[in-house]
Amino acid sequence: xxxxxxxxxxxxxxxxxxxxxxxxxxxxxxxxxxxxxxxxxxxxxxxxxxxxxxxxxxxxxxxxxxxxxxxxxxxxxxxxxxxxxxxxxxxxxxxxxxxxxxxxxxxxxxxxxxxxxxxxxxxxxxxxxxxxxxxxxxxxxxxxxxxxxxxxxxxxxxxxxxxxxxxxxxxxxxxxxxxxxxxxxxxxxxxxxxxxxxxxxxxxxxxxxxxxxxxxxxxxxxxxxxxxxxxxxxxxxxxxxxxxxxxx
Ligand code: SAH
Numbered sequence: 001x002x003x004x005x006x007x008x009x010x011x012x013x014x015x016x017x018x019x020x021x022x023x024x025x026x027x028x029x030x031x032x033x034x035x036x037x038x039x040x041x042x043x044x045x046x047x048x049x050x051x052x053x054x055x056x057x058x059x060x061x062x063x064x065x066x067x068x069x070x071x072x073x074x075x076x077x078x079x080x081x082x083x084x085x086x087x088x089x090x091x092x093x094x095x096x097x098x099x100x101x102x103x104x105x106x107x108x109x110x111x112x113x114x115x116x117x118x119x120x121x122x123x124x125x126x127x128x129x130x131x132x133x134x135x136x137x138x139x140x141x142x143x144x145x146x147x148x149x150x151x152x153x154x155x156x157x158x159x160x161x162x163x164x165x166x167x168x169x170x171x172x173x174x175x176x177x178x179x180x181x182x183x184x185x186x187x188x189x190x191x192x193x194x195x196x197x198x199x200x201x202x203x204x205x206x207x208x209x210x211x212x213x214x215x216x217x218x219x220x221x222x223x224x225x226x227x228x229x230x231x232x233x234x235x236x237x238x239x240x241x242x243x244x245x246x247x248x
Contacts, residue, residue, distance in 0.1 A: 005052035005067065010036045013050040013066065022052070022067040025074055031102035032073075037066060039137040040095035059124050061241060063093040064183065068238075072181055072204055073099060075221055075235070079179035079202045082106055083115045087196075089157035090183035090243065091120025094131025098141060100181070101150045120152040121161050123246040128154045157182065157243060160196040177201055184243035185217045189232065197224040206240045 005020055007013030014032045017023045023032065038049035040063055048055060054062040073080065073096075080086065080103040088097045097120035104116045122128040132152040135141035144150040155161060160180070162172040175198050182193070182205040193203055203222040208215055219235040 006047070007050040008046050010038065010050060013037065013052070017052065017067060017070060023070045023074070025077055027080075027103065028070055028073045028077065028099075031099050032066070032070065034102045034140065035095065035098045036138065037095060039141070040093040040098070040134045057093050057127070057130065059127055060247075061090075061092045061124070061127055063095055064240075069096045069099060071236075072096065072183075073103065075204050075219070076179045076181060076202055077103075079200070080104055081178075084178035085115070085117040085163070085176055085198075086119070087161055087177045087180045088118065088120045088183065089160075089181065089193075091122050091131045091152060092127055092183060094120055094134040094152065096181065096183065097131055097150065097152070098135050098144075100179075101144050105144060105147075105149050116149050117163065118150045119161055119163075120150075121155055121157050122152065123154065123156055125154055128152050156246070157184070158186065158190045158192070160190075160193050162196070175199060175201070180204070182206065182243065183240065185238075185240040186243045189220055189222060194222055194224065194230055197222075199224050199228045200226050206238050208242065 005016045007016050018029045023029045038044040041049045041055055052065050052067050054065045057063050084104045086100045091097045101118045120131045163176050165171040165173040177196055178198050178201050180203045185206040185208045201224050205220050206217050207220050208217045217238050219238055221233045223231050
C-alpha cells in the first residue's frame with residue numbers, strides 16, 4: 001500500500017491516501033493537508049516526508065505512517081469537534097498533535113473556539129521539545145503555540161494529564177478530555193485514562209496482550225457515554241512501540 005500512497009508534496013500524499021480509501025473523512029483529509037509532514041520527519045526529502053511509512057525520530061520512537069494517524073483521527077472523529085479538548089499521549093514528532101489542533105481549533109481570524117485545548121504528552125524531555133520545535137516551524141504552528149491552546153508537556157502518559165478547572169481556584173479538573181489518543185502500546189487499559197475522559201468522551205489506546213505471550217497488539221476504543229457508562233471495543237490489530245517507564 002505504501003508505494004501507492006506516497007506523493008511528491010504533502011497535498012499529493014493526502015490526496016492519494018483519500019483516493020485509496022486510507023482517509024475517508026473530508027474533515028480529516030483537510031486537517032492533514034494543513035499540516036505539512038516534512039516539518040515532523042527526520043528529513044524533508046519528499047521520498048521520506050511524503051511516504052506512507054513510519055520513520056525513526058530517535059530515542060526509540062517513530063513518527064507513525066500517515067495512514068495510522070488518519071485511522072486514529074477517524075476513530076476519534078465524533079469527539080474532535082471544534083472547541084473540544086484532546087490529549088495526545090506519546091506525542092513524539094508532534095505531527096498528530098498538530099492534526100488534532102487543526103480539527104478542534106478554528107483558524108485565526110475566524111471566531112475562536114474558546115474552550116479548545118490540545119496537549120501533547122511525552123515522557124522523554126527531548127521528544128517533548130521536538131514536538132514543540134516541529135510545530136513552531138510553520139506560521140500556523142507558531143500561532144497555535146502562542147495562543148496557549150496547544151502545548152507539549154512532560155510526564156508519564158499512563159497517568160494522563162490534568163488541567164486546572166475553568167472555575168479557577170487552583171482545582172484540577174477530573175474529567176477533562178473529549179478525546180484521548182495513546183500513540184504507544186500499553187500493557188493494560190489504564191483506568192486513570194478512562195477516569196479523565198469527559199462524559200461523553202473516547203479513548204483510543206493500543207494494548208499488547210500479554211496472556212498469549214505472542215505480543216499481539218490491538219486498538220481498544222473505550223467510550224464513556226453522557227451518563228458516565230463505559231464500554232470497551234476491540235478494533236484492529238496493530239504494531240506500536242511500547243508505552244514504558246522513562247528510560248534511565
Ligand atoms: N504519535 C507519535 C508517536 C511517537 S512513538 C508520532 O507519530 O510521532 C511513541 C511515543 O510514545 C514515543 O515518543 C515515546 O517516547 C512515547 N512514550 C512511551 N511511553 C510513554 C509514557 N509512559 N508516557 C509518555 N510517553 C511515552
